[in-house]
């Protein structure tokens with residue numbers, strides 16, 4: 220019988236889902252009960268009030284979180300998101316997925332995540348700067364290059380990472396670029412970081428297509444979300460000759476049967492902030508993106524979007540999780556029964572943390588690599604992880620998600636058993 224946490228704030232839909240995935244994999248691999256129990260809860264969670272003065276002079280308090288799920292294999296690593304849905308349970312779930320993701324990719328990290336509950340799109344740049352700096356100050360005791368290293372996530376970007384690095388460095392008394400990844404290159408960022416997650420998603424789709432041998436030369440793709448992950452995935456799939464026929468964002472959906480000119484759409488979105496109003500193709504109800512008759516679906520926006528209620532509508536043969544947790548466990552079962560190949564997020568969207576790891580290594584060594592080196596090392600790790608997952612899923616006749624979790628959880632569990640339980 221698994222334990223319940225006394226803090227009811229953990230029990231949101233996403234955390235329950237992450238725990239359920241762990242419970243299922245623990246059962247399948249006969250995981251040590253003590254290790255399983257320890258992995259079901261985050262190691263450390265911090266909730267902070269983040270007061271800032273808005274541009275109109277009014278003082279407003281935002282709620283921020285930093286959750287470290289595990290640090291068995293090294294410091295914890297995970298992004299910071301600014302979003303109105305941020306809450307403790309969701310941050311904890313994302314931190315747990317980061318643990319499995321880092322372990323699956325064989326990175327010397329545990330998982331963490333952070334966030335501030337706010338409406339970033341309604342805030343000015345100076346308000347966002349004050350928010351980022353004050354949030355950093357409030358979580359300062361938890362972060363550091365040897366302890367816990369944040370990175371960008373939804374509605375945070377390299378500019379915000381530079382403010383976090385600057386705030387932390389001011390407290391420490393000298394420049395500490397290794398405290399955060401996803402920074403601009405000019406302050407110790409790495410070449411290739413901005414595009415890393417989308418590149419990794421596109422690479423996994425390519426590798427899956429190679430194995431599944433679909434009866435088409437130009438597979439079609441629909442993508443939910445056209446931010447960092449969605450747009451870069453689209454860019455590289457388009458470059459590889461796939462036909463991206465639909466993309467959506469928070470404002471609406473764009474469909475073009477003949478294939479969207481992705482570089483042109485990216486230029487439009489850079490200028491207008493959304494796919495809305497793009498002059499080519501047609502608009503469609505963004506809610507219906509998952510039911511489109513395409514070969515590949517890439518959810519690259521939110522969690523819990525493919526559910527037991529709509530999973531039966533999916534016609535695609537491959538779903539690559541660009542976002543974290545877009546498929547609920549019940550929906551996962553439906554997709555599996557339909558024979559759909561789901562590339563789990565801990566593999567598909569791991570490119571970001573892989574190149575974040577490279578950035579941290581370069582910062583610590585004060586020795587920087589060329590973009591070619593970064594990209595070739597990224598593909599090396601992604602390809603190895605994909606093959607490990609695929610081969611294990613075939614050998615054990617389990618889903619790619621189960622295979623990926625078995626590898627990710629297995630490495631952490633082995634290290635936990637070897638290190639033992641203190642005291």
Ligand code: NAD
Pocket residue numbers: 371372373374375416443444445446447448449467468469470505519520521522541542543568569571572
């Ligand atoms: P982003 O802020 O750059 O983009 C988010 C996109 O989602 C935007 O286009 C937004 O309009 C769209 N969106 C928001 N709500 C939507 C809705 N209801 N319907 C359709 N579209 C909607 O964020 P991102 O960095 O691209 O992250 C997207 C997802 O990928 C998140 O789940 C994040 O955790 C995950 N992820 C990001 C990275 C990374 O390196 N950026 C790495 C791993 C995983």
